[in-house]
Amino acid sequence: MNIDIVQHSPALILAVPLLFAFLTPLVDRISEKGRDALFFLGLIIMAFFVAIMAYEVYTVGEWSYVFGGGTVTPTGADSSFFRILFVADGVSAMASITLTISAIGAAIYSYTFMKDETGLNKFNTLFFLMVAGVNGMVLTGDLFNLFVWFEVASVSSAALIAFKTYEGKAVEAALKYMIISVIGGLFFLLSIGFLYGQYGVLNYQLLAENITGTNLDKIALTILVVVLALKAGAVPLHFIIPDAYSMAPGSVTAVLVVASQAGLWVLFRVVFTLYGVAVNTLTIGWIVIVLGILSMFIGVTMALVQKTVKRLMAYHAISQTGYMLLGVGVGLAVLGKPEMGLYGRTAMEGGVFHIINHAMYKGLLFLTAGAIIFKTGIRKLDDLGGLGHSMKWTMGFFIIGALAIAGIPPFNGFASKLMIYKSVYRFNPLLSIIAMVVSILTLASFVKVFHSIFMGPKDEDIYDTGDVPKPMLAGMTILAAFVILFSLFPGAVVSNIVEPAVEALGVI
Amino acid sequence: MSALAYQLVPVSGWNPLVLILLALIVGVLVYMIYRLGNHSYKETKYKREPFLSGNSPADDPDSLHIGGSNLYWGFTRALKRYFEPLVRGHTGLLNDYLYWFVITVVVIMVVLYFV
Numbered sequence A: 001m002n003i004d005i006v007q008h009s010p011a012l013i014l015a016v017p018l019l020f021a022f023l024t025p026l027v028d029r030i031s032e033k034g035r036d037a038l039f040f041l042g043l044i045i046m047a048f049f050v051a052i053m054a055y056e057v058y059t060v061g062e063w064s065y066v067f068g069g070g071t072v073t074p075t076g077a078d079s080s081f082f083r084i085l086f087v088a089d090g091v092s093a094m095a096s097i098t099l100t101i102s103a104i105g106a107a108i109y110s111y112t113f114m115k116d117e118t119g120l121n122k123f124n125t126l127f128f129l130m131v132a133g134v135n136g137m138v139l140t141g142d143l144f145n146l147f148v149w150f151e152v153a154s155v156s157s158a159a160l161i162a163f164k165t166y167e168g169k170a171v172e173a174a175l176k177y178m179i180i181s182v183i184g185g186l187f188f189l190l191s192i193g194f195l196y197g198q199y200g201v202l203n204y205q206l207l208a209e210n211i212t213g214t215n216l217d218k219i220a221l222t223i224l225v226v227v228l229a230l231k232a233g234a235v236p237l238h239f240i241i242p243d244a245y246s247m248a249p250g251s252v253t254a255v256l257v258v259a260s261q262a263g264l265w266v267l268f269r270v271v272f273t274l275y276g277v278a279v280n281t282l283t284i285g286w287i288v289i290v291l292g293i294l295s296m297f298i299g300v301t302m303a304l305v306q307k308t309v310k311r312l313m314a315y316h317a318i319s320q321t322g323y324m325l326l327g328v329g330v331g332l333a334v335l336g337k338p339e340m341g342l343y344g345r346t347a348m349e350g351g352v353f354h355i356i357n358h359a360m361y362k363g364l365l366f367l368t369a370g371a372i373i374f375k376t377g378i379r380k381l382d383d384l385g386g387l388g389h390s391m392k393w394t395m396g397f398f399i400i401g402a403l404a405i406a407g408i409p410p411f412n413g414f415a416s417k418l419m420i421y422k423s424v425y426r427f428n429p430l431l432s433i434i435a436m437v438v439s440i441l442t443l444a445s446f447v448k449v450f451h452s453i454f455m456g457p458k459d460e461d462i463y464d465t466g467d468v469p470k471p472m473l474a475g476m477t478i479l480a481a482f483v484i485l486f487s488l489f490p491g492a493v494v495s496n497i498v499e500p501a502v503e504a505l506g507v508i
Numbered sequence B: 001m002s003a004l005a006y007q008l009v010p011v012s013g014w015n016p017l018v019l020i021l022l023a024l025i026v027g028v029l030v031y032m033i034y035r036l037g038n039h040s041y042k043e044t045k046y047k048r049e050p051f052l053s054g055n056s057p058a059d060d061p062d063s064l065h066i067g068g069s070n071l072y073w074g075f076t077r078a079l080k081r082y083f084e085p086l087v088r089g090h091t092g093l094l095n096d097y098l099y100w101f102v103i104t105v106v107v108i109m110v111v112l113y114f115v
Helices: A005-028 A032-059 A090-113 A120-139 A143-161 A168-199 A204-210 A215-232 A240-247 A250-278 A281-304 A309-333 A339-376 A392-405 A412-427 A429-454 A470-488 A490-504 B003-007 B016-038 B073-078 B080-089 B094-114
Strands: A063-066 A085-088
Touching: A005 A032, A005 A063, A005 A085, A005 A120, A032 A085, A032 A090, A032 A120, A032 A490, A085 A090, A085 A120, A090 A120, A090 A250, A090 A339, A090 A470, A090 A490, A120 A143, A120 A250, A143 A168, A143 A240, A143 A250, A168 A204, A168 A215, A168 A240, A168 B094, A204 A250, A215 A250, A215 A281, A215 A309, A215 B094, A240 A250, A240 A309, A250 A281, A250 A309, A250 A339, A281 A309, A281 A429, A281 B080, A281 B094, A309 A339, A309 A412, A309 A429, A339 A392, A339 A412, A339 A470, A339 A490, A392 A412, A392 A429, A392 A470, A412 A429, A412 A470, A412 A490, A470 A490, A470 B016, B073 B080
Parallel strands: none
Antiparallel strands: A063 A085
16 A cells, blocks of 8 residues: 655644543553653654645645545535645645644653652553644634634643643633633634634635625624734733633643644734735734734733733733734735835735744744743743852853844844844834834843843852753753754745645735 | 746835844854964953942852842832832732733723723
8 A cells, every 4th residue: 555645744743642641541541651752752753744734835835734635626416525724835834843843842842840759650641642733723724623622732831821720820821721722612612603604614715705795794704803802911801811820830831832822823814815915904904913013012011010020921922922913914904905015025924934933933932931940940030040050051041032022133033134124024014113222122121031030149048050951951951052043044934834724814 | 937036025024034144144254363363362360340330250259150039139229119019019919910800801891881
């Protein structure tokens, strides 16, 4: 039997974590070492298939994968019309690459970070399910399956946030996350119903051909935009993000950042691929821009007044999401107009480039925050200080992440922000100035964090000497290496990964 | 264009390798100037005081560290009228999260319908 692995790679990217999620509890009954080995093996095999799919997308082109074979036809006569469909394109390739890097870094970090916890078979299973859910969200080619993977990602994320059940606030945060996600999911289902009721199809491509911009289409679009902005953590729908990010274990938070970004990817697919010019793109573009500006400014100013390290970083995650929305919103506002060629495409590329940059440096920062809490058991900035004497590697990783998020050259955050500043300035100078002010405030906030945690005299009573264990450092090294790599070669990332993603959204 | 040159194409006119090269050159120059002046430098306590506004270094090392909430105290105090309602709005109550969800749906729906 000759199986075309390349052709089946989109399905295998999902099948592998699902299979390993099922195997983990079984192997755990035999051997804990086997369980841990399985954790890494599953992610490495998944990474292999992600690499195959991405290589094929970047060298040959995109393709649709219909489960059970066949093709999707607009007439509905073919039975494959109702089949599950995945899309291997620039968007799914870039999103899967981002997730895989973060997940592997977080998994290696978890090896010692979580070793004193009980129920690690459940942790590993939930981790695999979250990875599968997020990959499913970006790979799927129809709205109903999107809803299913949205739920898989939400339920597993909520369970992982609550993993340290002995910390009461973690359970509270998870409960809020779950309720908000379920309500969001039900609204999402309602909007799918509106579209299916009108057109009788769920497939992105077929819906895109049919949507004409009726009032019901606009209601469905509103709900989709709000639910996906909620998933991404855009202001004023951001409230759950600080709760969830601050209470989840450090390694989980690094992957939660990518899970939130899946909401952004789907939002971009909805507004570009699904609706496109069928609705007033200038209005929708401005809605996305306003969400972006609110997220940037309120996120960073709320971060300035935070007193705990992870909550502060969570508000910065909201703020950075604003940059992505701003860049892509400007691209949307000029979709189909001559301005797209002048600056709209660069704005979109900047926004999309910022997604992968953010996943790397924000993931790294959350891992450093986890390392600090792991070593000291302290979350409050006022109670920390002098860690630079003993946690030199962690401090180094923190500096890399902090400089990147603040957009200091030559780090990758600067490259994507520069693309956004320059292109958005041509659309509306005020928006670009706000983005620059937010960047300055971000730097100010991270100076505060750095000073609070790492500077000051060493207190021998509180801190023992030495840094965190090597597996945790290795996890941070992976993300830091990608931050540096993207910083040194932004042109390569934009031309090889970002541009195919922007083209896959239907922007030529 | 060679494969390597292709990877080095600047983004929005930005090429980090040029900046790094420049930083290295400046770094070498700075080090050379430092070396020129450092051998004649003699440590006295008066040479440190200008950096502490003329004050003597504190005896208690713990007092040297300024806690997180003390940094930017003046900034947040000056913008109290902005920060107070903003912080108060983040109640942590699930009901409030849902109010904002519904408000956002209504606002966007109205904008999409009328604009």
